[in-house]
Each structure stands twice: as structure tokens, then as C-alpha cells.
Amino acid sequence: xxxxxxxxxxxxxxxxxxxxxxxxxxxxxxxxxxxxxxxxxxxxxxxxxxxxxxxxxxxxxxxxxxxxxxxxxxxxxxxxxxxxxxxxxxxxxxxxxxxxxxxxxxxxxxxxxxx
Amino acid sequence: xxxxxxxxxxxxxxxxxxxxxxxxxxxxxxxxxxxxxxxxxxxxxxxxxxxxxxxxxxxxxxxxxxxxxxxxxxxxxxxxxxxxxxxxxxxxxxxxxxxxxxxxxxxxxxxx
Numbered sequence: 521x522x523x524x525x526x527x528x529x530x531x532x533x534x535x536x537x538x539x540x541x542x543x544x545x546x547x548x549x550x551x552x553x554x555x556x557x558x559x560x561x562x563x564x565x566x567x568x569x570x571x572x573x574x575x576x577x578x579x580x581x582x583x584x585x586x587x588x589x590x591x592x593x594x595x596x597x598x599x600x601x602x603x604x605x606x607x608x609x610x611x612x613x614x615x616x617x618x619x620x621x622x623x624x625x626x627x628x629x630x631x632x633x634x635x
Numbered sequence: 636x637x638x639x640x641x642x643x644x645x646x647x648x649x650x651x652x653x654x655x656x657x658x659x660x661x662x663x664x665x666x667x668x669x670x671x672x673x674x675x676x677x678x679x680x681x682x683x684x685x686x687x688x689x690x691x692x693x694x695x696x697x698x699x700x701x702x703x704x705x706x707x708x709x710x711x712x713x714x715x716x717x718x719x720x721x722x723x724x725x726x727x728x729x730x731x732x733x734x735x736x737x738x739x740x741x742x743x744x745x746x747x
Binding site for chain 1: 679684739
């Protein structure tokens with residue numbers, strides 16, 4: 521079976537710092553996603569990528585950059601961390617972006633705390 | 636635009652009781668509908684999904700959901716809950732663009 525690996529699991533940053541989160545999948549899935557999860561809230565889409573070198577903005581892309589240099593990896597950068605920010609970032613992948621194969625497999629998340 | 640509403644932020648039931656978690660969606664086209672479960676400090680796991688055909692879909696661990704188009708609903712059900720079912724449950728809708736939109740989730744607590 522495959523796996524989605526997110527690194528780091530925990531990330532503590534300082535206000536204004538640029539922070540990078542990484543995601544690797546070995547399912548050979550075409551599409552990858554980054555979601556942000558705040559306490560008591562659902563997941564909000566930040567960026568997704570349909571294939572290598574593709575980038576699509578989600579609902580929450582402001583303040584973030586993303587990069588899909590290889591099919592197996594998708595990185596997310598917080599361009600300027602906000603003080604007291606606390607959230608979980610979840611990476612996911614799917615065989616295709618839509619249709620019957622669009623159900624996702626999720627990583628276990630990166631927990632961000634900004635001090 | 637698509638959206639999902641889970642009207643119950645928290646649900647508490649006794650072990651062995653039946654369960655229904657409510658989900659209503661908004662999407663003008665034919666929706667693909669999902670229920671995911673999230674255990675503490677883990678990612679989301681797929682419980683079940685609906686694409687077409689029989690409106691009642693069976694999932695893992697005895698969960699099922701029914702798609703009712705006239706009501707724009709996709710409620711999750713289980714006949715008899717176990718303490719290990721305590722988790723956060725998310726309903727989601729997918730458009731043909733591939734974008735998956737989630738509800739805010741329902742925290743389920745099963746009392747022994």
C-alpha cells in the first residue's frame with residue numbers, strides 16, 4: 521500500500537518567518553492538495569495541483585505559495601507567518617481531480633504554531 | 636459555488652444507540668458526496684462515497700449514508716455505535732472541477 525508523508529509533523533515559527541511544509545506520496549497519484557484546518561472548522565483548500573508543474577489556487581491561497589516540481593511531491597510555503605497563528609495543514613492526493621476516482625487519501629498533517 | 640452544512644457541531648450518544656449525523660449540500664450540478672472520519676492527531680479517512688446509482692451507500696465499520704436529491708441531503712447513519720466511533724466526521728462535496736469542499740465537521744462522543 522501507499523502512503524502520504526508530511527514533514528515536519530510539528531513546526532514552530534516566528535512572526536514574519538517564511539515556513540515550508542513538504543508532502544510526498546507514493547501512490548503515483550496525479551492530483552495533490554493542501555488544506556488548512558483550524559480548530560472547530562472544516563478544511564479549506566489552499567492550493568491544488570492536477571499534475572506535475574501545475575498549480576491551481578484554492579479558496580485560501582493568499583499568504584501562501586506552492587510548488588509541484590515532481591509528481592510525487594507537493595510543497596507549501598507560508599510566505600509570512602502571522603503571530604499566534606495555530607493550524608493543521610493537511611496534504612492529500614487523488615488519482616484524478618474529478619469523477620469516480622476523486623476521493624482523497626490524506627496525510628497525518630503538519631501542526632503549525634507561530635510565536 | 637458549492638457548499639456543505641453540517642448543522643450539528645457536537646453529538647453525544649450512548650454506546651449501542653443508533654446514530655444520524657446530518658449533512659446538507661449546495662451544488663447546482665450532480666454532486667459527488669463523501670463522508671470522512673478524523674481520529675485525534677490523524678488525517679482524514681474515507682468512510683463512504685456516493686457517485687451515482689443506489690442512493691443508499693454502505694461504508695466501513697457499519698456506516699451508511701443516503702443521498703436524497705430532493706432534500707439536498709446526505710446524512711450518515713449507523714445502527715449501533717461503539718465507543719471507538721468517537722471522532723470528528725466530515726461531509727464533503729466534489730464538483731467536476733475536482734475541488735472538494737468540506738463542512739465544518741461534527742464531533743461525535745460515544746458514552747460508555
